[in-house]
Amino acid sequence: METVEQLHEQLDNVSQLRGIVKTMKALSAASIRQYQQAAAALDGYYRSVELGLHVVLRELHGAPPLTPASGQARAAAVVFGSDHGLCGRFNEEAAGSALTWLAQFPEPLVLAVGARAQASLEQAGETVQVSLLAPAAASQIVATVEHILLQLDAWQEAARRLQVRLFYNRPLHSGGYRPAELELLPLSEARLQQLEVMEWPSRLLPTFTMDAHSLLASLLHQYLFAALSRACADSQASEHASRLAAMQSAQRNLDERIEELTRIYRRARQNNITAQLLDIVSGFEVVAPGQS
Numbered sequence: 001m002e003t004v005e006q007l008h009e010q011l012d013n014v015s016q017l018r019g020i021v022k023t024m025k026a027l028s029a030a031s032i033r034q035y036q037q038a039a040a041a042l043d044g045y046y047r048s049v050e051l052g053l054h055v056v057l058r059e060l061h062g063a064p065p066l067t068p069a070s071g072q073a074r075a076a077a078v079v080f081g082s083d084h085g086l087c088g089r090f091n092e093e094a095a096g097s098a099l100t101w102l103a104q105f106p107e108p109l110v111l112a113v114g115a116r117a118q119a120s121l122e123q124a125g126e127t128v129q130v131s132l133l134a135p136a137a138a139s140q141i142v143a144t145v146e147h148i149l150l151q152l153d154a155w156q157e158a159a160r161r162l163q164v165r166l167f168y169n170r171p172l173h174s175g176g177y178r179p180a181e182l183e184l185l186p187l188s189e190a191r192l193q194q195l196e197v198m199e200w201p202s203r204l205l206p207t208f209t210m211d212a213h214s215l216l217a218s219l220l221h222q223y224l225f226a227a228l229s230r231a232c233a234d235s236q237a238s239e240h241a242s243r244l245a246a247m248q249s250a251q252r253n254l255d256e257r258i259e260e261l262t263r264i265y266r267r268a269r270q271n272n273i274t275a276q277l278l279d280i281v282s283g284f285e286v287v288a289p290g291q292s
Contacts (some may be wrong), residue, residue, distance in 0.1 A: 004272050007265040014261060018254040024086070025247035028240040035237035036171075038138040042233060046226040049219055050195055055206055056216045057196035073161035073186070075105035078148060078228070080168035080235035081117020083134045087242040090169060090177070094235070095120035097179045098167040102126060109155055111148060113232070135236060145228045149221075152185070161186075168231045169238035176245065177238035184227060187220065 002010075079098045081091040095117055102108045110126060112118035114134040121128050130151050135144045156162045162185055170180040208215055 002264075002268070004265065004268050007261060007268055011258065011261045011265055014254060014257050018251060018258065021247050021250045021254060025244060025251065028244040028247060031240040032171075032237055032244065034138045035233050035240065038141060039230060039233040039237060042226060042230045046223075046230060049222045049226055050198070051200070052219045053192070053195045053216070053223065054198050054200065055208065056212055056219060057192060058205075059208075059212050060216070073163040074107075074109065074155070074159040075102065076109035076111070076152070076155055076162055076164045077102055078111045078152075078164065078166050078184070078231075079113065079117050079121065080166070080232060081112065081114030081120065081134065082239045083115045084243075085116065086246055087239050088246055090239055090242045091116040091120045093179045094167050094169050095124065097181055098165075099124050099126060101165060101167070101181070109159075111151055113144065113148070113235075134239075135232065138233065138236075141229055141232050141236075144232060145225060148228055149225065156185075166228070166231045168235040169242075170234045171237045171241050175241065177241055180231075180234070182227060182231060184224060187223075 077098045079094055081094050091114065098110070098121065102110065110121060110128045111130045111132070112121055112128045113132050115131065118128050118131045132144060132147055135141045152162065152164060164183075164185040166182040166184055168180055168182075169177040171177050
């Protein structure tokens with residue numbers, strides 16, 4: 001049976017661990033808000049790029065904006081995960097979706113954002129050509145996306161045709177997240193046609209003076225940048241939502257453990273006090289047997 005001192009030490013250790021969990025929960029809650037705001041700002045930027053594409057595509061009068069290179073496209077996956085644990089099956093679910101898709105192609109290219117995502121892919125036998133650290137703050141999303149775009153440009157130049165799909169987790173309004181994927185390249189002709197015929201939000205249609213094809217190429221680059229940035233922000237928000245849920249569960253378990261240890265400690269302490277009192281009474285009766 002554990003002594004009172006051992007129980008007291010256990011109670012202190014569990015209480016300290018609960019404090020750490022509470023701090024991590026607060027940090028995750030603050031980080032979720034940060035990435036949600038970034039995603040909302042990117043939604044507005046994405047909408048502006050779409051409106052710009054609408055104007056340019058109307059000017060081109062249905063001419064094909066892209067001329068894909070001939071030959072078979074090489075598959076490439078960008079998998080968004082995390083660098084840190086304590087977030088449940090967050091990385092395994094993003095990697096699982098990517099592995100299912102990659103199994104269809106010979107010698108695919110893989111870019112992993114986050115050391116845990118890379119580990120999940122490599123444990124399943126998939127080769128990861130490029131690994132990047134996940135952004136530690138919303139302000140670092142731009143730098144991460146720029147690195148991804150540079151790598152995709154290098155792969156595009158080497159393979160001529162590239163089929164790129166994003167794999168990430170998307171946060172839910174009700175809490176938690178769900179796996180998501182997005183076809184990044186080649187750009188969908190159906191989507192470009194939708195942008196061409198979409199309604200303009202006002203009566204005045206803007207115009208431009210620079211070359212239409214040059215402007216289109218610039219807007220398409222921004223379109224890819226916005227799509228990658230949104231996926232990255234959603235992934236980071238999902239990571240912290242998963243960690244928040246894990247910390248909430250851990251805090252409930254620790255609260256129950258503290259309550260249980262407190263009951264055991266109080267019972268043991270009371271038994272210890274009772275035993276000491278009985279020892280005192282017994283000793284008194286031995287010393288003064290004739291006194292009552």
